[in-house]
Amino acid sequence: MQIHILYFAQLADLAGKTEESRSIDHNSPAELYANLKQSYNFPYEFKHLQVAINHQLSAHSTELKDGDSIAFLPPMTGG
Amino acid sequence: MNFSLTDQAIEPTSLRRKLLSLSAGAYCSYEGWVRNHNEGKIVKELHYSGYPQLAPSIANTILKEAKEKFHIEDAAVVHRTGALTTGDIAVWVGVTAHHRGDTFLACRYIIDNVKHRLPIWKKEIYADDTQAWIESNHCGCADPKNLEHPHQTHP
Numbered sequence: 001m002q003i004h005i006l007y008f009a010q011l012a013d014l015a016g017k018t019e020e021s022r023s024i025d026h027n028s029p030a031e032l033y034a035n036l037k038q039s040y041n042f043p044y045e046f047k048h049l050q051v052a053i054n055h056q057l058s059a060h061s062t063e064l065k066d067g068d069s070i071a072f073l074p075p076m077t078g079g
Numbered sequence: 080m081n082f083s084l085t086d087q088a089i090e091p092t093s094l095r096r097k098l099l100s101l102s103a104g105a106y107c108s109y110e111g112w113v114r115n116h117n118e119g120k121i122v123k124e125l126h127y128s129g130y131p132q133l134a135p136s137i138a139n140t141i142l143k144e145a146k147e148k149f150h151i152e153d154a155a156v157v158h159r160t161g162a163l164t165t166g167d168i169a170v171w172v173g174v175t176a177h178h179r180g181d182t183f184l185a186c187r188y189i190i191d192n193v194k195h196r197l198p199i200w201k202k203e204i205y206a207d208d209t210q211a212w213i214e215s216n217h218c219g220c221a222d223p224k225n226l227e228h229p230h231q232t233h234p
Contacts, residue, residue, distance in 0.1 A: 009212055077212075078194055
């Protein structure tokens with residue numbers, strides 16, 4: 001299935017992009033992040049990130065569906 | 080909706096005007112400024128990156144919580160994105176209430192939660208042109224759990 005990924009902050013810098021689409025053969029955010037972590041040398045562990053699916057905060061265990069948009073959110077540092 | 084992300088300079092005077100109410104006896108605001116140093120380094124710019132499709136719902140949840148926890152009339156938050164230089168206002172919070180006590184408590188509750196929960200990230204650009212994403216807010220914040228209103232009785 002096709003997944004759209006959004007990158008923010010350090011993850012965007014390391015990926016060299018703010019978004020991309022990928023074809024994946026599973027529905028697990030954890031597995032997707034593990035692959036991205038390896039591709040881009042992301043420093044964070046999955047458990048330290050929040051997950052947003054279709055622009056809503058979602059549980060780490062939420063299963064992805066074809067066409068979903070997902071973002072892995074580093075600890076927030078506004079203000 | 081009393082929240083916005085903006086890449087334009089924050090103007091507290093006009094934002095304050097939007098909160099004016101004849102039934103409010105108190106107004107409290109917070110301005111987060113870009114300072115010229117952090118942890119021993121000279122800071123010349125801050126770059127804020129936000130998630131505009133998610134930030135409004137988080138901000139409105141925080142504002143709703145503040146209205147439930149404290150006796151306030153209204154509250155608003157504006158956060159900058161993009162490149163800011165020293166002295167710029169990065170974030171503004173305004174709160175009105177019948178009495179001053181709740182404005183202070185609610186204002187602090189809102190800014191502390193904005194710093195930890197709003198999907199915005201801060202990169203510091205230093206005088207030597209190195210840069211770093213800030214990984215946590217060492218801001219002297221109170222634990223939001225300790226900011227419950229001492230006389231909270233209303234829903």
